Amino acid sequence: MERSTERIIRVNLTQKTIMVESIDSTLMKQFIGGRGLGTKILYDEVDPKVDPLSPDNKLIFMAGPLTGSGAPCGSRYMVITKSPLTSAIACSNSGGHFPAELRSAGYLGIIVEGKAPTPVYLLIDDDTVHLRDATLLWKKTTHQTEDALRADIADAALARDVRIASIGPAGENLSRIACVINDKHRAAGRSGVGAVMGSKNLKAIAVRGTKKIAKHNNDTFTAAVRAATERLKAGPVTSQGLPKFGTAILVNIINECGILPTRNFQQSVFAGASKISGETLAETYLVRNKACYACPIACGRLTKVTSPETFKGEGEGPEYETVELLGAGCGIDDLAAITKANYLCNEFGLDTISAAGTVATAMELYEKGYLPYKDIGMDLRFGNAEALLSMIYDMAYRRGLGAVAADGGYVLAQTYGHPELFMGVKRQELPAYDPRGAQGMGLTYATSNRGACHVRGYLIANEILGVHEKLDPLTTQGKASAVKAIQELTAVFDASGLCLFASLAPGMGYDVVRDMLNGLTGFGYTSEDLRCCGERIWNIERLFNLKAGFTAADDTLPKRLLEEPLTQGGPKGMVCMLDKMLPEYYSLRGWDTQGVPSKEKLAELGLL
Amino acid sequence: MQKTITIELKLFMFLKKYLPAGATEGKARYEIEEGATIKDLLERLGIPIEEDKIIVINGISHKQSDKTNAIRLKQDDVVAIFPPIAGG
Numbered sequence: 001m002e003r004s005t006e007r008i009i010r011v012n013l014t015q016k017t018i019m020v021e022s023i024d025s026t027l028m029k030q031f032i033g034g035r036g037l038g039t040k041i042l043y044d045e046v047d048p049k050v051d052p053l054s055p056d057n058k059l060i061f062m063a064g065p066l067t068g069s070g071a072p073c074g075s076r077y078m079v080i081t082k083s084p085l086t087s088a089i090a091c092s093n094s095g096g097h098f099p100a101e102l103r104s105a106g107y108l109g110i111i112v113e114g115k116a117p118t119p120v121y122l123l124i125d126d127d128t129v130h131l132r133d134a135t136l137l138w139k140k141t142t143h144q145t146e147d148a149l150r151a152d153i154a155d156a157a158l159a160r161d162v163r164i165a166s167i168g169p170a171g172e173n174l175s176r177i178a179c180v181i182n183d184k185h186r187a188a189g190r191s192g193v194g195a196v197m198g199s200k201n202l203k204a205i206a207v208r209g210t211k212k213i214a215k216h217n218n219d220t221f222t223a224a225v226r227a228a229t230e231r232l233k234a235g236p237v238t239s240q241g242l243p244k245f246g247t248a249i250l251v252n253i254i255n256e257c258g259i260l261p262t263r264n265f266q267q268s269v270f271a272g273a274s275k276i277s278g279e280t281l282a283e284t285y286l287v288r289n290k291a292c293y294a295c296p297i298a299c300g301r302l303t304k305v306t307s308p309e310t311f312k313g314e315g316e317g318p319e320y321e322t323v324e325l326l327g328a329g330c331g332i333d334d335l336a337a338i339t340k341a342n343y344l345c346n347e348f349g350l351d352t353i354s355a356a357g358t359v360a361t362a363m364e365l366y367e368k369g370y371l372p373y374k375d376i377g378m379d380l381r382f383g384n385a386e387a388l389l390s391m392i393y394d395m396a397y398r399r400g401l402g403a404v405a406a407d408g409g410y411v412l413a414q415t416y417g418h419p420e421l422f423m424g425v426k427r428q429e430l431p432a433y434d435p436r437g438a439q440g441m442g443l444t445y446a447t448s449n450r451g452a453c454h455v456r457g458y459l460i461a462n463e464i465l466g467v468h469e470k471l472d473p474l475t476t477q478g479k480a481s482a483v484k485a486i487q488e489l490t491a492v493f494d495a496s497g498l499c500l501f502a503s504l505a506p507g508m509g510y511d512v513v514r515d516m517l518n519g520l521t522g523f524g525y526t527s528e529d530l531r532c533c534g535e536r537i538w539n540i541e542r543l544f545n546l547k548a549g550f551t552a553a554d555d556t557l558p559k560r561l562l563e564e565p566l567t568q569g570g571p572k573g574m575v576c577m578l579d580k581m582l583p584e585y586y587s588l589r590g591w592d593t594q595g596v597p598s599k600e601k602l603a604e605l606g607l608l
Numbered sequence: 609m610q611k612t613i614t615i616e617l618k619l620f621m622f623l624k625k626y627l628p629a630g631a632t633e634g635k636a637r638y639e640i641e642e643g644a645t646i647k648d649l650l651e652r653l654g655i656p657i658e659e660d661k662i663i664v665i666n667g668i669s670h671k672q673s674d675k676t677n678a679i680r681l682k683q684d685d686v687v688a689i690f691p692p693i694a695g696g
């Protein structure tokens with residue numbers, strides 16, 4: 001099949017117009033797709049100083065060229081916009097089946113502009129694209145929305161086959177920690193992308209695609225896919241650990257290493273860790289594992305809690321970050337309660353990491369006496385599972401303390417006069433690794449373009465887990481270059497449409513991605529070309545943030561992590577020595593001491 | 609008589625089957641001769657040396673390697689052994 005240029009849908013909700021545009025192939029080659037192309041479009045079309053919740057902000061859904069192509073783990077898309085949580089670039093990744101379906105309908109992505117006067121949803125059925133009234137879907141949870149949307153479609157086959165991405169009440173209520181949920185259980189979680197969708201009155205996108213994705217060279221593509229699949233099947237993490245135990249398997253090892261964030265990062269070892277581990281999940285609530293589109297790993301967890309009554313439910317997850325932060329992070333060791341909290345977050349469309357971080361902040365404020373009982377009407381002590389569930393409702397519906405907490409931990413801590421108790425970077429809550437015992441991860445957090453994030457340079461793989469080259473977690477030596485390298489590789493995975501977990505198998509690096517991309521696109525990339533694309537993506541994100549008003553002062557960590565030594569575990573006595581890594585990192589990046597890319601670097605990357 | 613030391617041993621996931629008799633909840637106090645190395649410990653437990661694994665000794669993680677194998681155990685060391693895992 002002849003390969004033509006990639007196409008995107010541009011929807012203007014104010015003007016009610018829908019256009020299909022083709023993407024310039026030079027741009028495709030430079031930015032690959034997904035995270036790269038979406039960011040480039042946002043950078044070119046949106047003023048970085050725009051109010052994120054105004055109609056002038058754009059919301060970009062972008063898959064990668066490998067998404068839906070049959071490449072193993074080619075299941076991902078990105079939601080890119082200016083974040084209402086951080087005011088930096090937002091770029092949230094999700095898998096499932098919706099992204100591949102969008103590709104099969106013949107599109108790489110969707111650009112959403114403006115604001116609809118009343119709630120709408122976008123229905124895409126191959127070449128037929130239209131906006132439909134979503135008044136009846138409004139106020140529904142993400143699960144109810146999927147069911148009601150199908151019921152709204154007259155054609156039974158279409159109603160059955162569409163894949164859906166939607167927001168829940170949290171997005172409608174413009175919670176700055178709201179996410180977009182697709183396929184009921186998969187979250188484009190971070191940075192409040194759900195609030196931007198809510199601000200546009202866009203409740204959902206439903207898509208059916210029946211086309212095949214054309215390949216530049218079927219034979220070389222198929223051979224490259226086979227080689228990649230073999231690597232995933234041979235890798236112990238991707239063939240055994242993740243399928244059998246899911247990501248929550250990390251709870252025990254991260255705890256053993258003394259970097260398991262506990263009670264809002266006040267401690268780093270949690271006595272109840274084994275009760276909330278992946279092994280315990282497998283023995284208790286796991287029904288079976290589940291895969292995203294074309295994924296041989298299948299790390300997803302289909303779970304069901306049957307008792308006690310208050311925690312009853314079924315769904316997917318919890319994943320490691322979720323179980324850790326809703327659990328140890330809030331001092332809770334009741335896996336049924338955590339699993340329920342995870343279900344609620346998905347149904348309401350709240351990011352689990354930020355929701356958990358916000359609750360942990362509230363709990364510390366409360367225990368220290370800064371958050372008076374009369375303001376909340378509940379006992380918010382660490383370990384109180386009922387309080388956790390109640391706060392999740394409140395954040396989704398902006399009730400009670402949720403009126404403030406819906407905007408995340410930073411706004412909450414600031415409102416009650418103690419911003420130092422907020423554990424985040426660029427106003428985004430931290431993931432589930434204490435960087436005092438994994439120094440490079442601290443640099444990753446501080447320099448991530450979307451605020452605190454673990455998937456913008458997962459150095460835990462090297463520092464703790466020994467995937468690929470093992471690095472000493474407690475030293476700062478060599479970390480700047482390791483972080484830079486992993487940031488670029490990650491950007492390439494994210495732009496290609498591959499799940500990052502595929503990179504956890506031995507040998508799954510640039511060469512393998514290059515062969516698949518070349519077979520598909522015919523661009524003839526070298527591995528170094530791809531690394532350059534990764535660097536280009538990193539730098540254009542940085543440029544967006546600089547224009548939005550960010551400075552080097554924002555590349556930092558909470559004071560607790562920089563100044564208060566850990567009191568437990570192997571890394572006892574350590575702080576995160578960010579100041580020993582950051583200058584070297586800037587210099588390796590070709591940035592000045594203020595973190596601004598030099599003219600030469602931008603010229604080299606074609607970004608001038 | 610050879611002097612011995614006692615360590616705290618924890619095995620996880622697929623490795624639990626190598627736990628000595630009397631272990632509870634994946635843990636055991638384990639006696640081994642003074643001067644024994646990680647390699648000696650793995651051999652004693654029957655854990656295949658050549659397979660990748662992560663060995664956390666007193667809260668610091670090490671990848672399975674010759675260097676790690678040569679580490680000598682001390683009284684009351686806490687040794688936790690995991691198959692290769694990752695995620696996040």
Ligand code: SF4
Nearest residue numbers: 292295297299499501
């Ligand atoms: S590894 Fe997990 S998250 Fe990634 S594509 Fe496969 S099932 Fe989805």
